[in-house]
Amino acid sequence: MALKKHNIICSIFLATLIAWQFIYYVSGSTKRSWGLKHKDTVKSIVGDNDLIDFANTNKQLASNHPPIDYNNKDLKYALVRSDEGHYYGATATLTLWKPKVDYNEFSLTQLWLSSGYGTNINTIEVGWTVFPSKYGDDMPRFFVYWTRDYYTNTGCYNSDCPGFVQVDFSIKLGDPISTISTVGGPIFGIRIMVYKDARSGNWWLSYNGVNIGYFPENIFTSLSEYAQRVDFGGEILNRENNGHHTTTQMGSGLYPHQSGASYITGIRLFGLDRNPVEGNILQPVASTLPCYRIVVRNDTIFYGGPGYSALCR
Template sequence: MSYCVLSHLQPAFDHPALQGQKPHFVQEDPPERPNGYKYTEAVAESESFQLWADSGESCPEGTVPIRRTRQKDIQRASSITRYGRRRVRRDSTGSGHEHAVAFEKGDEYYGAKASLNVWAPRVCNEYEFSLSQIWIISGSFGNDLNTIEAGWQVSPELYGDNNPRFFTYWTTDAYRATGCYNLLCSGFIQTNNKVAIGAAISPTSSYNGRQFEIGLMVWKDPKHGNWWLELGSGILVGYWPAILFSHLRSHANMIQFGGEIVNSRSSSSGLHTSTQMGSGHFAQQGFGKAAYFRNLQRVDWDNNLLPITNLRLLADHSNCYDITQGRNNLWGTYFYYGGPRRNVRCP
């Protein structure tokens, strides 16, 4: 369930750096999309993949939809202050966070773009999640890490169910005190009145069946310096003001794509979790069976959208979740990733 809030009263403007400001009016001053971007008019695309819109809900112009936080949502969290925030840093040794990702680093990056198919992986308990996303990263993997993140996620703790949901995240101090999921804290400014961040995605891909995907682009608008989020073909969701960040105020030094799960059993029972990543099938099974990202692109210093050519792969626990890449004329640079959870090779 979502409710409609006047754009200038959304949670973003509770942030000390944003108080007194107003949302960017896209109709009057749209962000400058990257050179090489192919724009096609999106007709009701923002409504076709979200269950909240399918049920007839919508918000009038001048407002934005915000997912309603209920008492039972708060009760599932460890505390009110931790609701909507990650418990540990994603790079922490022994944290239980496991990845199968593709990344490029070492340059100045001003955005990333890809299409990814959506699944409903099994998540075994409310302390774990399974997600697929784009990361925009700057700074070291210490206490000053800045990230912008967007994709789809299954998180029983956050949402109370096992539906894949469209989500965003950001942090400026390695997930310690700043940032949050979606609109659960001040920061991200939504400009779209049709897309509900945190809403369930439907339909989803099926094994040996139809594949459903979403397109994502995050890039730094050269006109005003803010980091914009685009969904699908031309749907501007909103932006992260550059003033929120330290390192990302200027540019990113790494972009990353792929899957992540939390294995809460890693330090307790010794057994691996049964939570799936992606489709729940290994990368080698390929199209129609494994999850994928395709048409991976980056945005350079001159706002050019370019194919990624120096992709590197990382699978923390390749017997549990793996990744394999390829390239062709139709999909550009792409990869398959994911895995089935605990198995013979991953006890």
């Protein structure tokens, strides 16, 4: 009976802590950017008394990472995945962080649109990553990626091969992002939207409200008409360099219930003509709960973790 009472008290405490974390972000911490002038800030999104500074990445951006593979034991993730359906776009604000990453590993935050099964899986992936062995530093970088055969023979990052067509070059794919969120300080984010144009059939990418380019419809097979699945979240590569789980962080390196945890907010999925898809269709998925976790609150997810620690072996 005492044990049952203890478990109930712990559950109430955890729920209260998570609720406080959500309230802290939605109505408190993001307001710290209010009235501040940031060199690389182009605009702020204000709604319901919230504020996130949006970074101007003209001097920023790029990435390289193995795609998410749920059968790859080296990949660890904390994300939300949609129910299967017909989706014609998605949008979210990704907060920007600088996680600590081992030299031959990576840490990323992104959205995925995918269709097909087996070797016919097609994906569009957009987000930011820290990948020291690829870029020679520990700066977060923006990337785009695509494939139409489950990463077998097609697809690439940014402009490394024909595929993504850039039309607005105010955003330079490949440069580091300099405006980064800090725990206890200002929160910076980038607003990403990928949507299918009904007239051309191409998948357009909007970055902070600017259409910077598109993925042509004809480079895809199963993704040429619509996406069957949409994911939002974080992923890391775990090489176990020291014989145990990596110390590579996801997001800000904090758990979702901690003050300063990374988050993705304003999550929306679109049907035809960019009509919002209603309903509770996003399910949390975490591959290594002691190391990286995720909490879902309406259109916002809190995610991340420190990697190797007393809780993560």
